[in-house]
Amino acid sequence: MSEVRKSDVLVVGSGSVGNAAAYFLAKAGLSVNVLEKETVGNGSSTRNGGLNKMNFRGVPELSIAMYGVEDIWPMLQEDLQKEVGVDIEYETTGGYRCAATDEEMKKLKTFIPHAEKENMHLEFIDGMELRKRIPQFSEKVVGASYCAEEGRANPLKTTLGLYSAARDFGAKFYDNEKAIQIDLVKGAARRVVTEQGNVYEADHIIVAACYGSRELLNTVDIDIPFTHALCEVFVTEPVPIFMKEIVISSTGAYYGHQTAHGSLVFGAGSKFGPFSREGTYVEKRLTSQMIPSGAKGLMEVFPFLEKTKIIRSWSGWHDRTPDDTTCLEAIEEVPGLYIACGFSGHGFGIAAPVGKVLSEMVMGEPLGADISQLRFDRFLPMDPFTGADRVKY
Numbered sequence: 001m002s003e004v005r006k007s008d009v010l011v012v013g014s015g016s017v018g019n020a021a022a023y024f025l026a027k028a029g030l031s032v033n034v035l036e037k038e039t040v041g042n043g044s045s046t047r048n049g050g051l052n053k054m055n056f057r058g059v060p061e062l063s064i065a066m067y068g069v070e071d072i073w074p075m076l077q078e079d080l081q082k083e084v085g086v087d088i089e090y091e092t093t094g095g096y097r098c099a100a101t102d103e104e105m106k107k108l109k110t111f112i113p114h115a116e117k118e119n120m121h122l123e124f125i126d127g128m129e130l131r132k133r134i135p136q137f138s139e140k141v142v143g144a145s146y147c148a149e150e151g152r153a154n155p156l157k158t159t160l161g162l163y164s165a166a167r168d169f170g171a172k173f174y175d176n177e178k179a180i181q182i183d184l185v186k187g188a189a190r191r192v193v194t195e196q197g198n199v200y201e202a203d204h205i206i207v208a209a210c211y212g213s214r215e216l217l218n219t220v221d222i223d224i225p226f227t228h229a230l231c232e233v234f235v236t237e238p239v240p241i242f243m244k245e246i247v248i249s250s251t252g253a254y255y256g257h258q259t260a261h262g263s264l265v266f267g268a269g270s271k272f273g274p275f276s277r278e279g280t281y282v283e284k285r286l287t288s289q290m291i292p293s294g295a296k297g298l299m300e301v302f303p304f305l306e307k308t309k310i311i312r313s314w315s316g317w318h319d320r321t322p323d324d325t326t327c328l329e330a331i332e333e334v335p336g337l338y339i340a341c342g343f344s345g346h347g348f349g350i351a352a353p354v355g356k357v358l359s360e361m362v363m364g365e366p367l368g369a370d371i372s373q374l375r376f377d378r379f380l381p382m383d384p385f386t387g388a389d390r391v392k393y
Ligand SMILES: Cc1cc2nc3c(=O)[nH]c(=O)nc-3n(C[C@H](O)[C@H](O)[C@H](O)COP(=O)(O)OP(=O)(O)OC[C@H]3O[C@@H](n4cnc5c(N)ncnc54)[C@H](O)[C@@H]3O)c2cc1C
Pocket: 012, 013, 014, 015, 016, 017, 018, 035, 036, 037, 038, 039, 040, 041, 042, 043, 044, 045, 046, 047, 048, 049, 050, 051, 052, 053, 177, 178, 179, 180, 208, 209, 210, 211, 212, 213, 216, 230, 231, 232, 233, 267, 314, 315, 316, 317, 318, 340, 341, 343, 344, 345, 346, 347, 348, 349, 350, 351
């Protein structure tokens, strides 16, 4: 039998973003329901590489990323330990972005003004200096930028730790509840209907359903043109610890880190694989091509891994926007509706501050970060609600 369930806030999607929002809101005393179409943490939040990359993040995301590094991640690291005994393994390790050519090195330097604006600490080093610090880097790396603010957290522990703590603060999670329709009441978002026929009413509705957000938002005539793309991460057998920093290639051909017990956890981009970004909704990719491609990228930088075995791998979906930058806003024209999606493969690193900012928006508090350039209508030729030419950022 269908039911009507009411709360102050309804969150759609139980990934790191939805769970972080639920956690901060429930902790502040609001009643929160969370809908998950499969099981809690089913999405990319429990399947990612765990990196918090700052360098070459979409520029409009830098403010919220810094909010995360300076305030939210360290606070969460302490609080979840106290509240539910979960160590999310957040640490600021610093990170190298590696260049294979002088051209790539030049490109890395174009980020300097953006980093300076946000007080991010960047240092540029040549290949010799890099190999002095980490001798395992091959001669193929001609230089790197080092960003002191980069770091990592454990994706599984973070997503499920937030879930446990949110539940302890009273949030209710409903598994196997796929949201299929947002209903407006007097122009405001107030109700969500699920595939099971249940109805959830709330004053505030947060859509944090990764690629599932597109279809759901279509029901209120909002279309964010992101595709969804399958990506893969692989884990090697442990090798003696040789680096603590995260490492990313300047072209995105590889990204990853070495865990405390020595395994390398790496993912790959497209440089070594025949991937395409074709497809309106779903990008055409084959996971069978990704591991060989990623392993090849990794071998170029760390040839000593030649005989190291890959022991497991997994895949997950990205929700990728045309400018690889997220959409985060309270939709002015639809009161009560908030969106947090389109994280384009680097949302885990900002999941905690995004959850905090969503809670600030809902509670009408001053925002901890400047999110003014994360509006979804940047992709549209005109204002979707009034038809007027939109103001370009
Ligand atoms: C292989 C891989 C590696 C990555 N590596 C990194 C990295 O190193 N660093 C980084 O910052 N990011 C990384 N990412 C990206 C990162 O994982 C995501 O950007 C982030 O986890 C997004 O969190 P989310 O909560 O928005 O989405 P998700 O975790 O996908 O959560 C969304 C949830 O919504 C649910 N849902 C969907 N539709 C509906 C619906 N209609 N009704 C109810 N529920 C619904 C889904 O089942 C899902 O559980 C990686 C991603 C992948 C796939």
